[in-house]
Amino acid sequence: MGVENNELEKVIIQSVMEELARKGLLSQKGKDHMMSAAMMDTPIVPNLQSEEMVTFPPQEEMQIANPFNADAVRAMKKLTPARIGIGRAGTRPKTMSLLRFLADHAVAQDAVFLDVSEEFLQRMNMMSVQSAAASKDEFLQRPELGRRLSEEAAKSIAEKCEKNVQVQILIVDGLSSSAIEANIPDLLPALMQGLKSSGIKVGAPFFIKNGRVWVQDHVASIVNCDVVISLIGERPGLGTAESLSAYMIYRPDENTVEADRTVISNIHKGGIPPAEAGAHLTDVIKQILSAKASGVKLNQQK
Amino acid sequence: MPESNNQRITSVGIDIGTTTTQLVISQLTIENTASGSLVPHVEITDKEVIHRSQIYFTPLIDRDLVNAVAISKILESEYKAAGLSPEMIDTGAVIITGETAKKENAKAIIDALAGFAGDFVVATAGANLEAIFAGKGSGAALYSSERHQVVVNIDVGGGTSNYATFFEGKAVDSSCINVGGHLIEFERHGDRITYISEPAKIALQITGQRLQVGERVTLPQLRPVVQAMAASVVEVLKTPLHSDLTQKLLMTPPLQLGHQIRKVMISGGVADYVYAENQPTTMTEVTAFGDFGPLLGWELKASLKSAGFVLEKPNETVRATVIGTGTQSVNLSGSTIHLQETTLPLRNVMVVSPFSAIIPETPLKIAEIIRNEIIRLQMDHSEGVVAIAMKGPRTMSFSDINSLAQGLLLGLQDYIVKDKPLILVIEADCGKVLGQCVHASANRLLEVICIDQIEVDNCDYIDIGKPLMGGRVVPVVLKTLVFNR
Ligand code: B12
Numbered sequence: 001m002g003v004e005n006n007e008l009e010k011v012i013i014q015s016v017m018e019e020l021a022r023k024g025l026l027s028q029k030g031k032d033h034m035m036s037a038a039m040m041d042t043p044i045v046p047n048l049q050s051e052e053m054v055t056f057p058p059q060e061e062m063q064i065a066n067p068f069n070a071d072a073v074r075a076m077k078k079l080t081p082a083r084i085g086i087g088r089a090g091t092r093p094k095t096m097s098l099l100r101f102l103a104d105h106a107v108a109q110d111a112v113f114l115d116v117s118e119e120f121l122q123r124m125n126m127m128s129v130q131s132a133a134a135s136k137d138e139f140l141q142r143p144e145l146g147r148r149l150s151e152e153a154a155k156s157i158a159e160k161c162e163k164n165v166q167v168q169i170l171i172v173d174g175l176s177s178s179a180i181e182a183n184i185p186d187l188l189p190a191l192m193q194g195l196k197s198s199g200i201k202v203g204a205p206f207f208i209k210n211g212r213v214w215v216q217d218h219v220a221s222i223v224n225c226d227v228v229i230s231l232i233g234e235r236p237g238l239g240t241a242e243s244l245s246a247y248m249i250y251r252p253d254e255n256t257v258e259a260d261r262t263v264i265s266n267i268h269k270g271g272i273p274p275a276e277a278g279a280h281l282t283d284v285i286k287q288i289l290s291a292k293a294s295g296v297k298l299n300q301q302k
Numbered sequence: 303m304p305e306s307n308n309q310r311i312t313s314v315g316i317d318i319g320t321t322t323t324q325l326v327i328s329q330l331t332i333e334n335t336a337s338g339s340l341v342p343h344v345e346i347t348d349k350e351v352i353h354r355s356q357i358y359f360t361p362l363i364d365r366d367l368v369n370a371v372a373i374s375k376i377l378e379s380e381y382k383a384a385g386l387s388p389e390m391i392d393t394g395a396v397i398i399t400g401e402t403a404k405k406e407n408a409k410a411i412i413d414a415l416a417g418f419a420g421d422f423v424v425a426t427a428g429a430n431l432e433a434i435f436a437g438k439g440s441g442a443a444l445y446s447s448e449r450h451q452v453v454v455n456i457d458v459g460g461g462t463s464n465y466a467t468f469f470e471g472k473a474v475d476s477s478c479i480n481v482g483g484h485l486i487e488f489e490r491h492g493d494r495i496t497y498i499s500e501p502a503k504i505a506l507q508i509t510g511q512r513l514q515v516g517e518r519v520t521l522p523q524l525r526p527v528v529q530a531m532a533a534s535v536v537e538v539l540k541t542p543l544h545s546d547l548t549q550k551l552l553m554t555p556p557l558q559l560g561h562q563i564r565k566v567m568i569s570g571g572v573a574d575y576v577y578a579e580n581q582p583t584t585m586t587e588v589t590a591f592g593d594f595g596p597l598l599g600w601e602l603k604a605s606l607k608s609a610g611f612v613l614e615k616p617n618e619t620v621r622a623t624v625i626g627t628g629t630q631s632v633n634l635s636g637s638t639i640h641l642q643e644t645t646l647p648l649r650n651v652m653v654v655s656p657f658s659a660i661i662p663e664t665p666l667k668i669a670e671i672i673r674n675e676i677i678r679l680q681m682d683h684s685e686g687v688v689a690i691a692m693k694g695p696r697t698m699s700f701s702d703i704n705s706l707a708q709g710l711l712l713g714l715q716d717y718i719v720k721d722k723p724l725i726l727v728i729e730a731d732c733g734k735v736l737g738q739c740v741h742a743s744a745n746r747l748l749e750v751i752c753i754d755q756i757e758v759d760n761c762d763y764i765d766i767g768k769p770l771m772g773g774r775v776v777p778v779v780l781k782t783l784v785f786n787r
Binding site: 185197269279283 | 447449450451469699700703731732735738739742
């Protein structure tokens with residue numbers, strides 16, 4: 001901005017302020033404050049070198065300027081991760097709320113688009129196969145491809161996996177790879193421990209990339225297990241991108257419908273803690289095994 | 303197996319106070335409130351008072367000793383009036399309050415009442431717990447959580463005034479002062495003094511009044527000392543700096559006043575006179591019950607108003623404490639559990655909390671803390687069943703939970719050898735997996751009951767009921783107060 005322009009700007013600001021103050025719409029103090037801000041000449045140049053981390057104030061922090069009952073706002077904020085009690089700047093959100101929204105949105109997008117890392121799969125010591133969707137784009141654009149295994153995957157499962165087990169566990173990225181990395185390290189050992197100490201025969205868990213819920217039916221048809229359970233990343237929301245679901249089904253076949261599945265959702269550190277979920281899922285699987293049914297059919301037996 | 307989604311418990315609460323004794327019988331509904339896709343969560347969803355007794359004068363043998371047999375007679379006739387027999391009562395709590403609480407009554411009462419409920423807790427409640435029960439019974443606790451406002455409940459009875467400050471439904475502060483409507487006794491509807499208690503003597507002395515037993519007094523003569531007592535009650539709400547009289551009358555440390563107070567509720571026997579339209583104008587009106595309760599109520603109102611406090615009306619006045627005792631002492635029940643029971647129900651399980659700070663990382667260190675605590679408490683393994691309580695594992699990771707399980711088994715080795723069930727109570731939401739880890743780490747069949755999402759305090763007692771919901775959860779009755787700690 002040129003020097004003259006800058007001077008002109010100050011003159012304009014000053015006359016507007018004075019007009020507002022004259023009409024009583026602005027206090028003397030308010031006017032002085034804004035003027036001093038406008039008179040500061042240092043231009044704001046973003047520092048492109050620094051990669052400073054932005055930290056947001058804690059979610060529970062009061063963002064409303066003059067709450068009538070601050071305790072009430074705090075109590076309500078405690079009940080929900082939704083963006084309530086965030087105040088406003090005129091008719092728009094405050095800068096911090098907007099930034100937080102954009103950041104959460106970015107986290108959600110990352111959860112969908114990123115892959116579960118190689119390093120993670122190695123650490124968990126899991127076989128990894130892929131659905132018929134060759135890429136993330138294809139996975140997102142053509143849901144039906146994520147519902148069955150690639151030919152190669154079907155082959156290696158047929159070759160490597162133990163057959164006729166009682167339970168086959170699948171780790172499936174689904175719509176959130178972040179959910180897998182965040183929860184599986186605590187959920188899987190709890191689930192394995194629970195099933196084993198109940199004397200249930202479990203096949204080695206493995207990972208399916210670009211998979212959707214129905215891919216479990218395809219796997220079951222190959223390994224011939226009683227129950228197949230998919231630990232799958234849920235569609236991320238703006239509250240958390242780390243939420244995992246467990247979809248279970250007893251002996252799926254060509255007549256299977258969605259209602260035949262049992263689902264336990266919202267597994268993450270702010271929902272059902274993953275280790276606890278592992279122990280709870282053990283119980284659910286035991287019920288499914290003894291009822292020889294899952295989903296609505298299981299509920300009807302209760 | 304059919305899963306029942308709710309169950310009812312019948313509970314009796316008895317309040318034996320300085321002046322009056324009363325009881326209520328309530329029915330609590332326990333329900334699974336979680337949706338099908340979530341881990342079951344069992345809570346008390348409804349509390350209904352199904353019977354309120356008459357208000358009896360507390361039967362005394364002499365000025366200090368409660369007549370336990372007469373109390374059991376009251377219970378008998380009230381059960382009859384309610385159409386209930388002792389077998390229909392699942393649990394009960396007796397709270398002995400105010401001045402009577404100091405005496406060796408509790409033992410006699412517990413003996414006299416044996417057989418009147420599945421099992422009784424008898425508590426000579428400390429003044430602070432009494433205050434909290436009164437505030438829960440009066441509706442102050444609920445008011446604070448519904449309106450999101452701080453409210454102080456003062457239960458003004460015959461001998462004491464008990465303060466409890468509530469914030470978002472929880473008691474955050476409490477205190478007790480020796481002011482009550484029965485501290486000076488009169489001939490009923492008369493003006494002759496028949497008894498002056500110690501605290502009243504102090505108040506008379508400090509205010510320079512000279513009243514004696516046997517003397518006849520006028521309303522103007524009586525008013526100053528009652529005003530001084532009312533002022534002391536209000537002073538505790540206002541400031542931590544107290545007058546000589548207030549200091550002498552306080553029976554516990556004063557309110558800490560960490561929250562700003564604007565709203566006040568009064569319960570207890572004197573409450574009805576606080577909320578009365580008109581003030582008593584003659585000594586006959588003042589001494590209608592042989593004390594000065596009506597005058598204290600009126601002066602308390604005046605004093606609160608002039609100090610700028612806003613008086614809110616409670617749902618219950620005289621019955622606040624007993625309703626609090628009957629419906630609140632029976633607390634939330636456990637949710638996800640690992641259960642392998644043969645011995646339920648269990649009654650009066652003592653809770654031990656070995657971990658004061660964060661739980662260490664290794665099983666060995668965890669075991670060491672448990673052993674030391676057992677030595678410190680001089681717990682004899684041959685005695686009753688205990689429950690080990692803790693806040694949570696070091697972190698919620700599987701490996702920390704597993705270490706905790708191993709540490710617990712190691713530390714409790716000698717205890718488990720006695721073929722006793724291992725009972726764990728944990729605040730964090732990981733009871734099921736902790737129980738599973740214990741089960742997996744124990745190298746033999748072991749009865750494990752692991753209850754989570756329950757807060758228990760130092761040396762509480764719990765009842766663990768028969769399993770519900772197809773065997774997946776157990777109701778836990780938390781007894782926050784027990785006689786003879
Ligand atoms: C997206 C979604 C849907 C979408 C699915 C669209 C699609 N074709 O992909 C629609 C709108 C159709 C849907 C419908 C229903 N949903 Co829905 N849905 C979700 C949501 C928000 C995310 C699911 C997800 O991320 N899946 C992972 C991806 C990778 O799976 P996918 O293979 O791409 O998609 C499959 C699953 O999403 C599955 N699915 C979706 N919902 C449900 C519900 C049940 C009971 C089952 C068995 C399967 C199922 O169907 C998809 C196709 O196969 C979850 C919320 C959550 N926290 O998980 C609720 C959620 C799973 N749904 C739920 C419910 C109740 C339903 C309905 C029964 C609602 C109704 N009363 O009609 C129906 C039934 C669905 C069915 N297919 O029969 C509940 C399940 C609770 C429970 N355990 O009983 C959840 C947890 C929401 C909640 N908190 O209440 N749902």
